[in-house]
Amino acid sequence: MTRKYKVLFLCRENSARSIIAEALLRELAGHRFDAFSAGPEPAARVHPCAVAQLRPGISDLGILSPKSWLEFTGEWAPRMDLVVALDESVDTRHAPVFPGEPASCTWTFADPLAHDIAESERARVFEKVFWQIVRQMSAFIELPQYATPAGAVATAVIPALSASSQRVTTCDA
Structure with a gap:
């Protein structure tokens, strides 16, 4: 039996993109991956629009919460195999050192919480x-x-993919 890969998704407030990524990885491949998310400035709660997107298909929304990335830097923290930054403000140049020297990559997605939207x-x-x-x-x-x-994880830089959908959801900020 092989152990699961541990993946940490980083985003500034850890209330939207990184939460979505954590929930999706757990739901789509939880038998192969342990998914986590965090950020340098964690919000007080998961953004309602993120919950609205996840609600139709994610089974365990109750375990999602914004966390500080410092929770993953101590001796007691789980050793990650891969750290994925979901925006450039939290990539490896800005992130703290995570135990075990995990591989890292950046997947850049637009910030749905940007002030100009x-x-x-x-x-x-x-x-x-x-x-x-x-x-x-x-x-x-x-x-x-x-x-x-x-443990045989290679650093993989994967470009962000563009997509569109017909599904319409609403959220209350």
């Missing part, structure tokens, strides 16, 4: 980013290096 457009932007993360995650879990035992 009109509130009337926010749900649409969340949906677009959600589907981009779904496509990226689907490609990620199919990578050959994740079919081998954990």
